[in-house]
Amino acid sequence: MLVSAVQQVVQHVQQQRLASGVADGFIIIVHPLQGHARHVVLRINNQLRVLQAATPEALEDVQRAFAYQQPVIGVWDTQSPHVLRSVRIQRI
16 A cells, blocks of 8 residues: 555656655654744655754644654655655555
């Protein structure tokens, strides 16, 4: 199931010069420096990729997905591979 879900995302984003992958780890800055937004950092294919200015809901969703071993799929523009454009959580 996971492979087919990832393949669907990949097929969709390939048309838009985007790439995607499944995260195997994450970092959440719980208390960012004053004046800085909260970020979620996902490790995908042994590279760190950042979802900038993540909402509190996104932070919770990522933590919950990893806690319940649900796939977290990051999508990025191939021209800016370290900046996530989207995060998708598979709940099957």
